[in-house]
Amino acid sequence: MNFSKxxxxxxxxxxxxxxxxxxxxxxxxxxxxxxxxxxxxxIKLPKxxxxxxxxxxxxxxxRLVACFHLGEVMTYNPKTKVWKKFAEGLHDPLGVAAISNxxxxxxxxxELTRIKDTNNDGVADVYETVTDxxxxxxxxxxxxxxxxKDKDGNYFIALNVASNGAGIRPEIRGTYDSLSRxxxxxxxxxxxxxxxxxxxKTQKLEPYASGFRxxxxxxxxxxxxxxxxxxxxxxxxxxxLYHVEKDKFYGHVASLIWKKDFPRVKPLSLPVEKLDSMRTxxxxxxPHTEIAHSVTQPLLDNTGGKFGPFMGQLFIxxxxxxxxxxxxxxxxxxxxxGACVAFGDGTGLLKGNNRLVFDKNGDLWVGHNxxxxxxxxxxxxxxWKGKIPLEIMAMNLTKEGFELTxxxxxxxxxxxxxxxxxxxxxxxxxxxxxxxxxxxxADVAVKEVTLSPDGKKVSFKLTELKxxxxxxxxxxxxxxxxxxxxxxxxxxxxxxKLK
Amino acid sequence: xYKVVFRLFVVLFAFRSWAQSDTxxxxxxxxxxxxxxxxxxxxxxxxxxxxxxxxxxxxxxxxITQPDKxxxxxxxxxxxxxxxxxxxxxxxxxxxxxxxxxLVPNTTETITFxxxxxxxxxxxxxxYPGHGYxxxxxxxxxxxPLPLLATDPNIPPSRQTxxxxxxxxxxxxxxxxxxYRTFMPECSPAAIxxxxxxSHAYCFDAGKCYLRYAWRxxxxxxxxxxxxxxxxxxxxQGTIYFKDNVTYPLxxxxxxxxxxxxxxxxxxxxxxxxxxxxxxxxEVRETLKALPNDEGVSRTFVFSKPTTQTVYLxxxxxxxxxxKSSVGKWQNGTLTLPKGTTKCVVTMQxxxxxxxAHHGH
Ligand SMILES: [Cu+2]
Numbered sequence: 073m074n075f076s077k078x079x080x081x082x083x084x085x086x087x088x089x090x091x092x093x094x095x096x097x098x099x100x101x102x103x104x105x106x107x108x109x110x111x112x113x114x115i116k117l118p119k120x121x122x123x124x125x126x127x128x129x130x131x132x133x134x135r136l137v138a139c140f141h142l143g144e145v146m147t148y149n150p151k152t153k154v155w156k157k158f159a160e161g162l163h164d165p166l167g168v169a170a171i172s173n174x175x176x177x178x179x180x181x182x183e184l185t186r187i188k189d190t191n192n193d194g195v196a197d198v199y200e201t202v203t204d205x206x207x208x209x210x211x212x213x214x215x216x217x218x219x220x221k222d223k224d225g226n227y228f229i230a231l232n233v234a235s236n237g238a239g240i241r242p243e244i245r246g247t248y249d250s251l252s253r254x255x256x257x258x259x260x261x262x263x264x265x266x267x268x269x270x271x272x273k274t275q276k277l278e279p280y281a282s283g284f285r286x287x288x289x290x291x292x293x294x295x296x297x298x299x300x301x302x303x304x305x306x307x308x309x310x311x312x313l314y315h316v317e318k319d320k321f322y323g324h325v326a327s328l329i330w331k332k333d334f335p336r337v338k339p340l341s342l343p344v345e346k347l348d349s350m351r352t353x354x355x356x357x358x359p360h361t362e363i364a365h366s367v368t369q370p371l372l373d374n375t376g377g378k379f380g381p382f383m384g385q386l387f388i389x390x391x392x393x394x395x396x397x398x399x400x401x402x403x404x405x406x407x408x409x410g411a412c413v414a415f416g417d418g419t420g421l422l423k424g425n426n427r428l429v430f431d432k433n434g435d436l437w438v439g440h441n442x443x444x445x446x447x448x449x450x451x452x453x454x455x456w457k458g459k460i461p462l463e464i465m466a467m468n469l470t471k472e473g474f475e476l477t478x479x480x481x482x483x484x485x486x487x488x489x490x491x492x493x494x495x496x497x498x499x500x501x502x503x504x505x506x507x508x509x510x511x512x513x514a515d516v517a518v519k520e521v522t523l524s525p526d527g528k529k530v531s532f533k534l535t536e537l538k539x540x541x542x543x544x545x546x547x548x549x550x551x552x553x554x555x556x557x558x559x560x561x562x563x564x565x566x567x568x569k570l571k
Numbered sequence: 572x573y574k575v576v577f578r579l580f581v582v583l584f585a586f587r588s589w590a591q592s593d594t595x596x597x598x599x600x601x602x603x604x605x606x607x608x609x610x611x612x613x614x615x616x617x618x619x620x621x622x623x624x625x626x627x628x629x630x631x632x633x634x635i636t637q638p639d640k641x642x643x644x645x646x647x648x649x650x651x652x653x654x655x656x657x658x659x660x661x662x663x664x665x666x667x668x669x670x671x672x673x674l675v676p677n678t679t680e681t682i683t684f685x686x687x688x689x690x691x692x693x694x695x696x697x698x699y700p701g702h703g704y705x706x707x708x709x710x711x712x713x714x715x716p717l718p719l720l721a722t723d724p725n726i727p728p729s730r731q732t733x734x735x736x737x738x739x740x741x742x743x744x745x746x747x748x749x750x751y752r753t754f755m756p757e758c759s760p761a762a763i764x765x766x767x768x769x770s771h772a773y774c775f776d777a778g779k780c781y782l783r784y785a786w787r788x789x790x791x792x793x794x795x796x797x798x799x800x801x802x803x804x805x806x807x808q809g810t811i812y813f814k815d816n817v818t819y820p821l822x823x824x825x826x827x828x829x830x831x832x833x834x835x836x837x838x839x840x841x842x843x844x845x846x847x848x849x850x851x852x853x854e855v856r857e858t859l860k861a862l863p864n865d866e867g868v869s870r871t872f873v874f875s876k877p878t879t880q881t882v883y884l885x886x887x888x889x890x891x892x893x894x895k896s897s898v899g900k901w902q903n904g905t906l907t908l909p910k911g912t913t914k915c916v917v918t919m920q921x922x923x924x925x926x927x928a929h930h931g932h
Contacts, residue, residue, distance in 0.1 A: 120742040142741060142797055144741055144742065144743075155742065160743075162752055163751075163753055164801060181752075181760070182752065182760065182777060183761070183777075196839075197839045199837050199838070201834055201836040208778070209760070210760035211802075212801040212802035238802045241760055243759045243778075243779075
């Protein structure tokens with residue numbers, strides 16, 4: 073038959089192709105791509121699982137524990153590749169923390185729940201309410217996130233506000249207050265729009281910080297600072313990441329009514345200038361569509377170098393693009409601020425990167441979700457192949473500009489050419505409307521570029537440097553002397569305070 | 572022109588005489604040569620839309636026949652031999668009321684028709700050779716309640732315990748008892764739906780700490796709640812036979828004082844939940860079980876310590892339930908549990924009435 077003949081022909085042409093490739097490769101080196109450094113593997117899912125991943129953690133014995141939108145908590149043994157049910161019947165669980173091989177904490181819509189297998193049959197039989205001391209209006213948008221355990225054993229959780237895309241239910245939980253019922257997103261029962269701390273000593277849930285809208289991600293940095301992400305929307309010109317400290321207000325106004333000693337006024341009736349002066353700005357603004365649409369969970373690289381050169385830095389997930397984002401922060405004037413740069417583009421990662429966790433081997437597990445958003449379903453694992461890519465390791469503010477630190481020495485001739493760098497600055501408005509366009513956009517000229525003697529630091533003097541702007545730097549093709557290419561050539565620095 | 576006017580007349584007449592609306596029924600061919608619904612009811616002359624889904628891994632069709640004509644139709648198909656395939660295994664005979672095509676796995680066909688004017692039991696069946704002897708159900712054309720499922724001769728004997736079989740939406744089979752925390756109607760947002768079996772369930776309010784209502788005939792359909800943004804409520808499948816219309820049934824110390832409640836979670840024993848909560852600081856464990864033949868539920872209340880105050884269970888004697896208790900005295904629908912009580916079993920009896928003729932669609 074013709075079919076088999078053509079297959080033979082196809083095979084031989086393939087062999088010729090590879091031979092030619094082999095012969096020309098020393099002359100025309102393969103273009104350096106991210107797949108030389110990182111690879112992404114998709115985890116095979118059990119039949120019948122709708123893998124809208126709400127939470128992930130590792131148990132001490134190395135099993136992954138993950139919770140999903142339809143209320144299941146499953147374990148996965150990476151060695152045997154076996155999935156098993158651990159718990160079921162939960163209400164939209166969006167976070168899990170492993171306590172032991174038989175005990176977990178899960179944040180579900182109505183409560184933080186301790187779930188235990190006490191008879192060692194592998195399936196949970198005890199579901200204890202750790203805290204349900206917060207309100208629910210029954211509005212669908214009142215998602216609950218966390219738990220994040222601090223070094224003293226306390227837990228942070230975060231509570232969404234409601235959406236005016238739907239009303240509230242005839243029966244609610246908690247005291248109703250109509251003061252913040254107006255607006256695109258509202259808070260009409262206690263502590264919607266707050267980050268809360270569950271104090272293990274007093275066993276009480278304490279209000280911690282206000283001003284949140286959809287805080288779908290909590291994490292600590294290497295120094296134990298708490299970070300919480302949020303999404304573009306009302307009072308959110310673009311998606312932000314906040315360094316969260318006790319009693320501070322982070323901009324979304326609906327939650328203010330639950331603040332102790334807050335006057336009985338509608339937050340929406342206060343002048344924007346007043347609200348702006350009350351709020352703490354984001355440590356990082358993620359320019360919308362430039363780098364992210366909807367950031368998720370921040371996670372510290374605590375792998376001790378098993379995941380590449382980024383130890384001590386934070387990664388954060390992103391829903392709408394097949395990427396993660398890497399964060400380069402610094403303390404300036406007593407506040408955290410810094411830059412974000414893409415990570416994982418081109419590794420075959422899916423979209424919907426909702427949850428992140430490192431395993432003991434330093435592989436980064438990504439739980440995907442597409443629920444109600446753009447995204448994907450499933451689980452992936454990103455593995456570092458052992459070689460160092462050319463990446464930006466730091467972006468530091470200086471008196472007159474910025475200094476970039478690279479992972480490898482860069483080619484001096486290319487790197488010192490000022491036309492390689494294009495700086496732009498803009499800001500996002502703080503207002504009641506949904507999102508904000510880039511505002512007061514202007515190019516910023518580079519006065520001077522210098523390269524450090526070790527070839528790893530490039531310093532810029534800029535013609536202008538203003539607080540309250542994002543500095544957007546796009547670079548041409550920067551490389552090392554041996555042809556390694558800069559993997560991500562766009563970086564965005566949120567300048568809240570000048571040096 | 573004449574035709575149009577005549578049709579309009581018929582429609583108006585139908586509306587006036589039956590005051591009815593269209594109905595949509597989702598019917599699935601599922602694993603084990605069966606339909607997920609063992610029977611369903613429509614009204615005479617009602618416009619019926621059937622969403623027929625093949626969720627099995629082999630081909631099936633759906634044929635509705637005249638009363639008592641299931642086997643004649645099934646046997647005619649077998650006699651047709653090779654020729655049957657070309658007509659989707661639907662013989663051209665007046666005994667066939669309406670039919671789908673042969674559906675390969677994971678496909679859907681919508682069938683629209685007007686229900687017969689004559690009340691009766693119209694069988695539905697898969698006529699794929701060999702299937703029709705076991706794979707069938709009953710379409711009741713009636714305005715009256717259906718007969719008891721357990722003795723319904725028009726459905727397969729294996730289905731006389733279960734009107735609807737749910738396919739598992741999870742990576743594990745459905746097992747009963749089964750519990751879902753979800754949004755439920757007439758409950759606080761912290762609701763727990765529990766199926767004691769596939770056809771007997773209740774709703775426990777984890778916000779307010781009490782049994783809200785119980786129903787028979789199925790469990791809860793979370794399809795709409797799980798898709799989309801989660802705003803939709805779970806849909807009750809079946810008929811509610813008990814609803815607690817008392818503000819809060821348990822009282823401590825005084826029969827007319829509402830207690831402070833605190834939900835503490837639940838434990839599972841062979842999948843059966845025992846709820847833990849406190850009323851005015853009195854710790855309670857409550858377990859609900861089905862009475863024999865699903866004639867209601869028993870509620871076992873266990874107090875962590877012998878009670879030091881009188882505890883009351885307030886019921887409404889117009890709720891159609893016959894209450895009995897292992898401990899205490901009843902007066903005007905209120906049960907008084909003496910100090911020192913550690914355990915009390917309350918049975919709530921509600922004999923199954925003939926089941927309602929409509930489903931919770
Ligand atoms: Cu069949």
